[in-house]
Amino acid sequence: MRTATYGSVSFVGSSAAARQVMADVETAARSEAKVLITGETGVGKDVVARLLHLQSARRHTALSAINCAGMPDTLLESELFGHVRGSFTGAFRDKVGLLEAADRGTAFLDEAGEMSARMQGVLLRFLETGEVQRVGSERGARVVNVRIIAATNRDLLQQVGAGAFREDLYYRLNVIRIHVPPLRQRAEDVPLLFEHFVRLFSLQYDVAPRALTREAAEVLMAYRWPGNVRELKNLVEQLVVRAPGEAVRSHDLPAELQGPVRVATTAADGTVAGEDGPEALARELVRRMLSEGASFWTVVHQPFMERDLSRQHVRAVVRAGLEQTLGNYRMLVELFNMQQADYKRFLGFLRKHDCHVPFHPFRVARVPASAVAGAPRVAYREAAGM
Ligand SMILES: Nc1ncnc2c1ncn2[C@@H]1O[C@H](COP(=O)(O)OP(=O)(O)OP(=O)(O)O)[C@@H](O)[C@H]1O
Ligand SMILES: [Mg+2]
Known part of the structure; x- marks a missing residue:
């Protein structure tokens, strides 16, 4: 069975x-x-x-x-x-x-x-x-x-x-x-679970599934999986949204799966994240909110409450949003397709789950291309209300 x-x-x-x-x-x-x-x-x-x-x-x-x-x-x-x-x-x-x-x-x-x-x-x-x-x-x-x-x-x-x-x-x-x-003690389940989650997410995102190459399967089966099946599930979600339809090769897998060396990037607020870390999935979630009109409550809050997204993901989403609004949390509510009346609930959620990201670095350190191109900056000076 x-x-x-x-x-x-x-x-x-x-x-x-x-x-x-x-x-x-x-x-x-x-x-x-x-x-x-x-x-x-x-x-x-x-x-x-x-x-x-x-x-x-x-x-x-x-x-x-x-x-x-x-x-x-x-x-x-x-x-x-x-x-x-x-x-x-x-x-x-x-x-x-x-x-x-x-x-x-x-x-x-x-x-x-x-x-x-x-x-x-x-x-x-x-x-x-x-x-x-x-x-x-x-x-x-x-x-x-x-x-x-x-x-x-x-x-x-x-x-x-x-x-x-x-x-x-x-x-x-x-x-x-x-x-x-733990998953590392039943490595033969890894490819099976991988296929199962590929089916799940390609249906959910309505994209072509990805097949697992033998070399990539070997890397996955040798990995320790400290977060067990949840970690594998999150990885498959990232892989499916990143390049639907393409075979998964070992170099498509995050560096930490391949060995001890890990490429790291430092975000504006000083958080260090792997290239293939939560940032990749966060970008996709932000894209769904910005281009498809999906709401934060549906694409971030709910999966987080069901533990399908980690704190790291939520923080990465908030960071990506704050980059757009130059650190303005109030504007984030609109950007993420929530009602203005949800502002308090949104902040309460972030604070309760320790997903709140300081807004200062985004206000001073970065000027997005749109602002350089002459977009009005009035809104950015509005009190962040934090
Ligand atoms: N054998 C499996 N087959 C299919 N999906 C699985 C399997 N094991 C775990 N999952 C999925 O992996 C995720 C994590 O599993 P689950 O929430 O049951 O873990 P848990 O042991 O309760 O974790 P925690 O100790 O953190 O509460 C869930 O999305 C779950 O659906
Ligand atoms: Mg549990």
């Missing part, structure tokens, strides 16, 4: 390791036991969780997913258990939590290894009793029937050893374990 597909979710791979993962998913789907999915970042833990839910008897309900990383306790608790109006500042109305919403379904607790000690205790209590009590509620708790799938890219046993993760919670979650090995 090369691919396990359910609905829009596919797990591609023909290596023994990939087949083992697919077999583990099938077995787990037949039971109701809790599942812990482990593996490095980008290996496909999300895909495994979705596939497992879609193969299980609970597939008729939606999979309720939550990312436990980077959320303050109070927020995570209210997301999981819900809250009643007035239970804390900003709680304007009653809210159903994820666990209650997932009753008779599946809840996916992503990055479960990042939970604080307090939240580990709260989760353990829930796993023991199945009881959900909304934050601030006086009413009795409600018992729900939820299957839990958790995922982590940490070595939880090591965390247990270091006193950072509760041992009792570890054993509660780790009833069935599905480990997704």
Whole structure:
């Protein structure tokens, strides 16, 4: 078997390791036991969780997913258990939590290894009793029937050893374990995944697919893939948009894949990026916004939230835009086809995800050709509002 597909979710791979993962998913789907999915970042833990839910008897309900990383306790608790109006500042109305919403379904607790000690205790209590009590509620708790799938890219046993993760919670979650090995340990999946993503992106961008030459396949199979399948997927997207229809030769691949030597360029704000780094894809995304009228929310924000774009990509997009507007963030909103009313949301998004780029270097250091040719410069002097 090369691919396990359910609905829009596919797990591609023909290596023994990939087949083992697919077999583990099938077995787990037949039971109701809790599942812990482990593996490095980008290996496909999300895909495994979705596939497992879609193969299980609970597939008729939606999979309720939550990312436990980077959320303050109070927020995570209210997301999981819900809250009643007035239970804390900003709680304007009653809210159903994820666990209650997932009753008779599946809840996916992503990055479960990042939970604080307090939240580990709260989760353990829930796993023991199945009881959900909304934050601030006086009413009795409600018992729900939820299957839990958790995922982590940490070595939880090591965390247990270091006193950072509760041992009792570890054993509660780790009833069935599905480990997704890193891509470098299943190199034979690389060409297959490559083809899969070529198909995906050539359809998405409506361009001719690219074939992989043997020499390029060898380079890809020898590479370490620290970002695993996500890194491969991002690379294929860049390759597909850059030269549709052309065969991929080894010299088309970024320098870091070939060996330790890497060509670097320095952007206006001092950021160093590889020639074939995020800049190439960023240019294509900016082109789609500028020439095709696509909005930032669609071509950048959404893929970023789905983790198909990295922070580096978003920053590269912002840099490319700031070059056009000479550092003016307000004009960027228009340039990227957003409503002016979206300005705050746009800045909030950039700040929250650390994608904000200083505007000064673009205001002083660069004069675009259009300005030299006599384009009005009034707008550039407008306060950047930052
Ligand atoms: N075997 C696979 N077949 C097809 N696509 C895959 C496979 N593995 C991963 N992907 C794709 O690669 C990307 C990263 O996978 P995913 O989000 O599941 O990784 P993850 O292990 O959850 O990463 P993280 O630890 O960062 O959350 C996704 O776009 C996913 O669709
Ligand atoms: Mg994930």
